[in-house]
Amino acid sequence: MHNLLEKTFGWLYPLLRKLNFGETLSSYISLVFNIIILCFLAYFIYVVFRLILVTIMAIVAKKTKTNFDDLLVSNQTAKYIAHLIPFLFIYKSVPVILESYVYWESVFGKMVGVYIILLSLWIVRSILKAIRDYLKEQPKYSDKPIDSYIQVIMIVLWIFGVGVIISKIFDIDKGTLLGTLGAISAVIILIFRDTILGFVASVQVSLNDMVRIGDWITFDKYGADGDVIEINLATVKVRNFDNTTTTIPTYSLISDSFRNWRGMLNSDGRRIKRHLLIKAKSIKFLNDAELLKMKEIQLVSEYIDKKQTEINNYNKTYNIDKSLAINGRNMTNFGLFRKYITKYLENYPGINKNMILLCRQLQPTSHGIPLEIYAFTKDQRFEEYEYVMSDIFDHIIASISFFDLEIYELPTDKNSLEY
Template sequence: MIQYAHFFYDYFRDLGLTRVTSKYLNMLVLLVLTLIFILILDLLVRKVLRLISAKIASRTKSNFDDLLITNRVPRNIAHIPALYIAIKSIPLVFNDFANLHLLFEKCMQVAGIVLGLWIVRSLLNTLKNYFKTLPSLRDKPIDSYIQVFMIFAWIVGAGLAMAVLVGGDSLWKFITGFGAATAIILLIFKDTILGFVASIQVSINDMVRIGDWITFEKFGADGDVIEINLATVKVQNFDNTITTIPTYALISDSFKNWRGMTNSDGRRIKRHMLIKQTSIKYLNNEDIERLKQIEIISTYLSTMQDKINNFNTSHGIDKSSLINGRNMTNIGVFRKFIQTYLEQHSAINNNMLLMARQLQPTSQGVPLEIYCFSKDKRWESYEYVMSDLFDHFLAAVPYFDLELFELPSNSTFK
């Protein structure tokens, strides 16, 4: 090709132009022709690759090749022939201009590095989108991994570009001086570095996955994780707002992940009623006979009544006063009623912990807590089951001659 370097030079000399003018005009004409040829070649190669890739994608069952087209991998690869021709044509166009020859050669080499980075980026984006379609990787922080690889690629690309522009010896001096500014760089990129370390720890320890329900009170987050990347974690709250949490906050602060609950066999119901202490009493025989009308505790009352009577008789207990000997209480029978009702309820998991317990008395009464697990863990179903249970228990309180505590209101005084 070098023999054509002065193709137009002789023509301009024949026209009577000076040697310098002929050299510049020769260079400009060759440059324009080369640019036109490169643009046409780039356009043709792009169209050919687009047609070929579209046909291949339409014939395959995998969606990987479709993602390659979506992320413009063939389009970026199509620039390679044009770039190659541009690099090879530099000696031809700038044959008489050594400085321009060196400058354009370095620029084309840097352009090649940038093009390589764009191809790597489009490939990594394709892999990211493809991995997200796989069930086994759908809940993994793929974005963080891809960002780490992309940062590494940009660092390598920047180093290669610097080596091209300043030369090997100058690059080594630059890197040596760069070490002195490490502290400043660490300060500037603190969040990125912390996010990088945190994303690795989050992934290794399996702390958060895409789709997990997390509660992070410090940031006001309460919802499902929709994205995990190098710097942030996005949570879609139940009111459809989006909360952005720094990734390193998952390591430095405490948050609640509900995955254990969703993977378990039930969702916990833990709620109490406040019973007025003055309404608690021993049950006499008339009270017991009346409560035997409640079917689910009828057998229990008969059995306990016989046991208590036998104990009191065998020990010669004076039952002229109810406080003597063993007795049943209305709150104790109510607890048994709750326990039995829960055991027979179809929405409660009997294989998990289930109890009705009495907590420490307070100034507002005696807390009677229901502790069990709903089989259905969906929020709306869970709330329905819990409300249905307490509707029944609250309505049953008066049948046991018990009263619920509530702060006085105008109707109370009336």
């Protein structure tokens, strides 16, 4: 290679000397001519290799079934390689052309060398981007934080590349450079604090499977409530349900508390946990006449017969004086209503009967007695879930009056309302 370059660029100077040109003039004329030849040859090599590489890669991309080569084409990998080849030629030619100009040979050689390193990093970056895009298209990798891995690799390569560039420009030994970087590691850690934290968080998030792309998460601290669309070293992007985008620092996923709804979406149901406040004064014992009337409610008719027989037998066994309703055992409108709701939920088609289903009474409050519905819908989709829950509570609210119960509401003065 060296002999070929000497034949290409070393023939003019001897010729000019034979033609009795001065040494200095011959040297400058030869230098200018060789630079022109070098630029022409470099451009020719670039055009040829760009045509060859781009054409071959395009043909291969069409012939193969895999989509990876198409992604290499779209990320312009062939064009970057075509740029690199002529600069390698220039780098090899500089010592021959500038052999008599040691200082300029050193300066120009370092400049070309730095550009070759940067261009090499750019080629690797384009290949990694193609790998990233390819993996994102694969179902088993679609929910993985591929961007984070690619960014970590690129950071390592850039650190290595910058180290090589510094050592090349200032002629520093690589061992000395690494020792110097170790001495200023505290400063480096301070500068790259967020990147380091993001890297650690990305690894932990991935290893512990805390968040995947496509997961629905709720992060109250940052006002995020939607689907994760991107995970990288610095940030996690969440597309909220109003189509806004919230950006969350990656390390906050391990330092703060957030809610991931993946478990619910992968389960057999979505939980309903909502309560109504019942007026305490409306709760009462039921007499025989009221029970007879409530037997007309089909869902609790059989229950009333069974429970009434059980209660009557108990009261007779223990000779209970029923002149007062408080004596012995009795049914209440509130207890009967809870049983009615339970039966109603058991017969409702949108409720998953294989999961927990109950209607329970909570701790009394100053606003009334909370009556809570705890059940799971079959359909986890947001629209269907809201429809089922609303339909159930519509029915419950409308049913309350049939049991002589009242829902607590803050008192209002109608006369003070302005229309």
